Amino acid sequence: MELSLKISRAKNRKPHKNWKDRIFDISVYGIAILMMVLIIYPLWFIIIASFSNPADVANGNVWLWPKEWKLDGYIELMKQEQIWRGYLNTIIYTIVGTLIALAVNIPAGYALSRKDLFGRKWLSIIFIIPMFIGGGLVPTYLVVKDFGLLDTFWVMVLPFSVSCYNIIVARTFFNNSIPEGLWEAAQVDGCGTIRYFFTMILPLSKAILAVIGLWTAVGIWNSWFNALIYISNENLQPLQLILRRILISNQSLLGTASGDLAAELRRLSEMMKYAAIVISTVPIMCLYPFLQKYFNQGVMIGSLKE
Amino acid sequence: MKNIVTQQNIAPTVLPSQTKRTKRMKQFKKSGPLYVLLLPSLILLVCFTYIPMYGLVMAFKDYSPALGILESPWVGFKHFIQYFHSYQFDLTLKNTLVISLYSVLVGFPLPIALALLCNQIRIGMFKKVFQVTTYLPHFISTMVMCGMILIFLSPSNGLVANFLGLFGIEMPNVLSDPSLFSSVYVWSDVWQHVGWDSIIFLAALSAIDPTYYEAATMDGASKMQKILHIDLPLLIPTAMILLILRAGSLLSVGFEKVLLLQNPLNLTGSEIISTYVYKVGLQNFQYSLSTAIGLFNTVVNLAILLLVNWISKKLTKTSLL
Numbered sequence: 001m002e003l004s005l006k007i008s009r010a011k012n013r014k015p016h017k018n019w020k021d022r023i024f025d026i027s028v029y030g031i032a033i034l035m036m037v038l039i040i041y042p043l044w045f046i047i048i049a050s051f052s053n054p055a056d057v058a059n060g061n062v063w064l065w066p067k068e069w070k071l072d073g074y075i076e077l078m079k080q081e082q083i084w085r086g087y088l089n090t091i092i093y094t095i096v097g098t099l100i101a102l103a104v105n106i107p108a109g110y111a112l113s114r115k116d117l118f119g120r121k122w123l124s125i126i127f128i129i130p131m132f133i134g135g136g137l138v139p140t141y142l143v144v145k146d147f148g149l150l151d152t153f154w155v156m157v158l159p160f161s162v163s164c165y166n167i168i169v170a171r172t173f174f175n176n177s178i179p180e181g182l183w184e185a186a187q188v189d190g191c192g193t194i195r196y197f198f199t200m201i202l203p204l205s206k207a208i209l210a211v212i213g214l215w216t217a218v219g220i221w222n223s224w225f226n227a228l229i230y231i232s233n234e235n236l237q238p239l240q241l242i243l244r245r246i247l248i249s250n251q252s253l254l255g256t257a258s259g260d261l262a263a264e265l266r267r268l269s270e271m272m273k274y275a276a277i278v279i280s281t282v283p284i285m286c287l288y289p290f291l292q293k294y295f296n297q298g299v300m301i302g303s304l305k306e
Numbered sequence: 307m308k309n310i311v312t313q314q315n316i317a318p319t320v321l322p323s324q325t326k327r328t329k330r331m332k333q334f335k336k337s338g339p340l341y342v343l344l345l346p347s348l349i350l351l352v353c354f355t356y357i358p359m360y361g362l363v364m365a366f367k368d369y370s371p372a373l374g375i376l377e378s379p380w381v382g383f384k385h386f387i388q389y390f391h392s393y394q395f396d397l398t399l400k401n402t403l404v405i406s407l408y409s410v411l412v413g414f415p416l417p418i419a420l421a422l423l424c425n426q427i428r429i430g431m432f433k434k435v436f437q438v439t440t441y442l443p444h445f446i447s448t449m450v451m452c453g454m455i456l457i458f459l460s461p462s463n464g465l466v467a468n469f470l471g472l473f474g475i476e477m478p479n480v481l482s483d484p485s486l487f488s489s490v491y492v493w494s495d496v497w498q499h500v501g502w503d504s505i506i507f508l509a510a511l512s513a514i515d516p517t518y519y520e521a522a523t524m525d526g527a528s529k530m531q532k533i534l535h536i537d538l539p540l541l542i543p544t545a546m547i548l549l550i551l552r553a554g555s556l557l558s559v560g561f562e563k564v565l566l567l568q569n570p571l572n573l574t575g576s577e578i579i580s581t582y583v584y585k586v587g588l589q590n591f592q593y594s595l596s597t598a599i600g601l602f603n604t605v606v607n608l609a610i611l612l613l614v615n616w617i618s619k620k621l622t623k624t625s626l627l
Contacts, residue, residue: 024529028426035420038441039497041443044452045465057432060468103348109342118330118337123344130351132554132608135358136600142375143358162347193339196505222447225562229588240449247453248566250330272455277450284445289438 043250050074054267055185057274073271077279086239087279093238094220097157101216102209109170109208110201124171127164137229144230145170155230156238157220167210173208174201210294221284239280246276334379365598378594385598394582402578405559406487410552412492416500418541421507422533440501452566453493458482481567484575510544511537546618550625554611557603579603 050073052064061067078082096211111117112124135143149155178201186196202209224240231237245251246269288295361374365385367378369486388397391444420440427433445452459480467477480486506553518536527535561580579599619625 020528020530025426028423029432031423032427032432032436039439039443039501042458042465046454046457058472060463099443104347108347110325111340114340116333116337117340118334126351127349130355132611133359133604135355135361135598136598136604137583138593138596139358139361139364140354141588142361142382142593143354147353160351162350162355164351167347176317194342197343218445222445222449224447224449225565240447243447243449243453244566247449247456273453277453281446281450285442288442288445292438292441295441 007140042048045279046274050271050278054270060082070271072268073273073275074279076268077272077275081233081240081278082237083179083239083276085235086242090221090235090239093156094217096218097161097220098213100157101161101163103167105163105166105199106170106202106205106209108162109167110131110174110197111123112167112171113174114183115180127167131162143228150230151233151236153236156227156236156272160226161216163212163216166215170208170212173205178204205289207294210291214291214294243276243280247273307382335600357551358441362597362601364594365601367594369597371593376508381594385595386602388595389599389602394577397574398577398579398582401488401575402557402559402580405491405564405578406556408488408492409495409559410549410556413496413499413503414545414549414552416496416503417503418507418545422537424508425511425537426529426533428452432441437501440504442501443498445503446498448560448562448566451494451498452563455490455567459490481569482571487567487575489565489570495560495563506548507541507544509544510541542622546622550611550614550618553614554607556610557607 042138046064048064048066049062049170051071052062053068054073056067059235108127112120112127116118117123134140144150144155144159147159149159182200183196186200191200206277224238224244227236227238227241228244231241310469355511362498364375364378366382367375368378368381368384424436424440425432426524427436434565459467461467461477461479464477470477478486480490514536519532522532522536540560540572557579559578559580561578561584564576564578568581583596583600586592586599615625
């Protein structure tokens with residue numbers, strides 16, 4: 001009785017509701033399209049500007065499509081040895097750093113997820129405290145220095161590979177997705193903890209490996225501050241520090257000159273800025289749509305409460 | 307080893323407290339392999355996080371590299387007082403708070419709004435493209451982001467200047483104006499992260515029981531009413547947790563980005579506590595003063611976190627711990 005009353009009421013209101021909801025729908029799609037344009041356009045502009053004549057870019061003649069296709073920026077950039085070295089360094093740091101981070105954080109997350117770990121509560125606290133308190137810049141710097149890690153390859157991949165946040169995320173993942181009976185069954189079969197971890201747990205945790213690996217890799221690829229304070233050797237500098245010279249300090253990699261040549265150099269430097277942004281960002285941007293699933297998954301796992 | 311064996315041998319006659327201890331020893335021994343798994347991270351954590359934490363005592367000493375941390379003389383709160391009395395104190399604290407509160411005010415509600423918007427998109431393909439697009443800028447590095455800001459906001463021939471030029475408006479030099487610094491910082495951050503930050507709210511929205519909407523439709527609720535009376539109230543717990551976490555880092559504004567966007571002209575609007583710590587410590591080598599300022603920052607952050615957590619617990623029964 002009540003239900004039919006409701007339905008008839010809804011029917012009566014229909015024209016009114018439709019009109020309101022239609023405006024609502026139009027504004028939803030309108031705002032969504034506007035937002036997409038606002039986000040995509042700056043990125044698109046960087047790309048077309050990197051292929052255009054810098055004079056046209058500066059005078060505002062380039063809006064939607066490159067004017068006079070030019071590759072000078074890229075060619076000049078490719079001639080720079082530092083770019084190549086920076087690129088190579090960053091790739092090595094990213095690969096080695098990510099492997100170390102996985103090797104360190106995933107086992108810790110698993111150990112902390114085991115209910116029979118003796119002292120589990122206290123150990124968890126040890127891993128939670130650093131999320132809120134840290135030694136700060138100078139004490140950390142001095143410790144790294146005392147360990148003799150200044151200006152070495154290792155400072156970029158080892159000291160800061162532990163991520164308490166990732167360990168907690170991994171712990172949550174293991175708690176939620178590994179059935180408790182599995183360990184008991186393995187024990188009955190005489191399987192030890194270490195072997196159990198490598199042969200049973202790791203194959204079951206591809207999702208968390210992917211998530212933490214990707215987060216770490218993107219983080220290392222984009223990081224520069226550690227390199228700024230711990231690395232002074234030019235040969236060890238990552239790509240982002242080379243970018244800093246080009247983009248932020250406005251330092252030309254081409255040297256200085258006077259007269260007509262100076263104007264030409266300035267023109268080239270402008271082009272190199274756009275080209276540098278493109279070549280440093282494209283690898284991650286291209287990978288991203290394929291890996292999006294894992295990134296989203298990561299946010300979900302991270303947000304689960306224990 | 308021996309100890310345990312003997313204890314087990316006399317087990318029937320010993321007191322309950324001692325059997326408890328043997329049981330514990332056994333448990334400890336059984337956890338051995340797990341400790342092996344924990345060891346690498348523990349070692350690194352102790353070396354590069356806990357030892358530096360001990361280094362915080364430097365804040366109360368006159369550290370000199372020749373004497374080391376232990377031997378340097380104690381000076382109590384000298385460095386804190388020095389910082390509180392310097393003119394940099396007011397400036398850095400004010401800038402940090404302005405940028406931080408501005409970020410929360412803008413950067414907190416917008417991802418929620420975006421999630422609500424995205425949730426209303428019914429065309430599957432469009433929704434997917436929309437999501438991929440809005441997440442995309444999140445992966446741009448801080449360095450490149452700051453480079454883009456500098457290029458676009460260049461007053462003479464940047465993209466924005468050229469665009470405003472079409473309407474005959476002259477572009478002010480945004481990056482050399484201290485009062486505009488916080489806006490540049492906050493809105494560029496919104497551009498970069500709003501999509502990404504909305505993921506978690508989208509997840510919360512997708513978990514809402516569809517019968518709520520059906521019931522609301524029966525009652526003739528409009529889409530807007532459904533958002534206001536179903537979506538929003540159900541997002542509050544998630545939002546509270548994120549707000550608490552955010553409050554806990556109120557004084558840790560994105561250090562890297564501020565440092566990169568700083569220039570001598572906007573310094574009165576852009577010098578924040580963490581950039582000041584960096585300059586005092588690693589550029590002027592006043593190690594103790596820098597550590598003291600950093601410690602002050604940490605303590606205030608922690609206090610705010612606990613306070614907000616406590617308030618939230620009282621008001622909404624949502625809390626971190």
